[in-house]
Amino acid sequence: MRLINQIPARPLVVLLAALPFVAVFIAYAIGSDIRLEANPQDKLLPAPSTIAETAQRLFTEPDRRSKEILLWKDTFASLTRLLGGVGISAALSLMIGLAIGLLPYSRSAFSSFIAVLSMVPPLALLPILFIVFGLGETSKIVLIVIGITPFMTRDLAQRVLEIPQEQIVKAQTLGASSGVIALRVALPQVLPRLISNVRLSLGSAWLFLIAAEAVASNVGLGYRIFLVRRYLAMDVILTYVIWITLLAFVIDWLLKTLSRKAFPWMEAGL
Amino acid sequence: MSFVSVSNVWQKYGNRSILERVNVEIHEGEFISIVGASGCGKSTFLRMLLAQERPHRGTISIDGGPTAKEPNRERGVVFQKYSVFPHLSVRENLVAAESFDTRFGRLSGAKRKAALERADAMLERIGLNHVADQYPAALSGGMQQRLAIGQAMTAKPRILLLDEPFGALDPGTRLQMHDFLLELRDETNMTVFMVTHDLQEGFKLGDRVLVFDKPRWDPHDPGMHGATITYDFDARDGGIPFQLKENADVSA
Structure with missing residues (x-):
């Protein structure tokens, strides 16, 4: 039988899905073991048990000076920035995308501008943002917004344009104004796309967030990673990396679930 | 007094003429079938009735009104x-x-x-x-x-426009839809325009069948002349003399 027609059975699917995770963990454990054998003081590849201990300490024990658990404080600060930036981007891209997709005048005015804007490398603008908006929260949120809005806007405008012309004409024959067409025909049909855009953009959003926090901040997940780098505290860095990955995964999963629950008509044909 | 009045309508895209000198008067409650070869402008004609396109020249008026600039509630539409x-x-x-x-x-x-x-x-x-x-x-x-x-x-709506509404349906469903449409029509006495590829369907449903074709053809410049209404059949009473044999060859 051809390889493309060979489908794994259910238990095998679970096993295969777990395989890469297990493989990476074992490879790390072996590597760590070899290094620690040669030099028990080695800091580069801490043993998994060390990481687990560090993680437990980071999640539960408050800082001696500030009496606060730094990891939760960092998480809160970073998530606020991330969700703020992504939320603003989503709202902006939705409004501009609808305008470009529906109104020929705004399409003429903005579509090439957005296309050029999306080519500007956002990280290159970071120094400007720090100069203009200062080192506080604003510059970090603005970096995320600048980084992901143009891409999301272009995609949403494209989706609006892909709504069959028949539907737009039909709505007009039912007496719908431009506003009603935007609100009741176009908007509900691009909302699922907006959510999948947000899911795609979250990776870049984390990148911009951590970059901004690494350069100038006093709290945040990215800040902490770059701070402890000075002490080669790999156990802390790895804990933070795993934590960020977990957060990103949960946010992605929540959005996916929301999309499925909120837009039942998407799957009606399946 | 006619209800829908199309007078001297021309349409061209760039240098390509699509329709020329289209004149037709429709009475209220008539069911008009529009047939013709592909690319003869019958869908263009429907889009102009719908006001999705404006005629290059000429007027289309419903109940004496002005030529519409955009689709509105006077016109209902069903696409394929x-x-x-x-x-x-x-x-x-x-x-x-x-x-x-x-x-x-x-x-x-x-x-x-x-x-x-x-x-x-x-x-x-x-x-x-x-x-x-x-x-x-x-x-x-x-x-x-x-x-x-x-x-x-x-x-x-005051007129209902159907653009090959049954084109994507299988023959059995299509026959059911014919009955459905005829029933609905008897109840409402609505003025209907239907573009179709299917001559039999056109004669079965329509009171009149308008045929679009190019009366003039320039072999050196096919886009020179547009199409117009070349025949206007009376299709009432089963389209005599074009007798329909119901169930004769539905699948053909």
Whole structure:
């Protein structure tokens, strides 16, 4: 039988899905073991048990000076920035995308501008943002917004344009104004796309967030990673990396679930 | 006094003439079938009736009004596909025919309740009450087209435009849709324009059959001359002398 027609059975699917995770963990454990054998003081590849201990300490024990658990404080600060930036981007891209997709005048005015804007490398603008908006929260949120809005806007405008012309004409024959067409025909049909855009953009959003926090901040997940780098505290860095990955995964999963629950008509044909 | 009056209409895209000298007078309540070869401008003619396109020259008036600049509630339309809103349930699609004409596209309170009742009555009539809460994607092609026709009728247009409404349906469903449309027509006496590829369908349903073709043909420049109405058949009483043999060769 051809390889493309060979489908794994259910238990095998679970096993295969777990395989890469297990493989990476074992490879790390072996590597760590070899290094620690040669030099028990080695800091580069801490043993998994060390990481687990560090993680437990980071999640539960408050800082001696500030009496606060730094990891939760960092998480809160970073998530606020991330969700703020992504939320603003989503709202902006939705409004501009609808305008470009529906109104020929705004399409003429903005579509090439957005296309050029999306080519500007956002990280290159970071120094400007720090100069203009200062080192506080604003510059970090603005970096995320600048980084992901143009891409999301272009995609949403494209989706609006892909709504069959028949539907737009039909709505007009039912007496719908431009506003009603935007609100009741176009908007509900691009909302699922907006959510999948947000899911795609979250990776870049984390990148911009951590970059901004690494350069100038006093709290945040990215800040902490770059701070402890000075002490080669790999156990802390790895804990933070795993934590960020977990957060990103949960946010992605929540959005996916929301999309499925909120837009039942998407799957009606399946 | 004619109801829809098309006088001296021309249409061209760039240098390509599509239609020229189209003149026709339609009485209220007539069912007009429009037939012709592919690319002869029959869909263009329908789009102009719909006011999705404006004629290059000439006027199209409904009940003595001016040539419309954009589609409005005077005209109902059913396309071959994409005529209903995929994100609204079957019932909400019918309510939309009333609510879209408001400021924010929504009805509330007593108005919405009344609209829902009318929607349910229409669902009964088009035989879709058992799928009222489903989404269009879950419906068969024939059911979607019935919904599209019901939705267009709910808005109470003055003329109904059908652009190959049964083109994507299988022959059996198509026959059912013919009966459905004829029934609906007897009840409402609506003025209908239907573009079709199927001559038999055109003669079966229509009171008149308009044939679009190019009367002049320049072999050096095919885009030089446009099409016009070359025949205007009286298709009442089964289209005598073009007798229809029902069930003769439906699949052909």
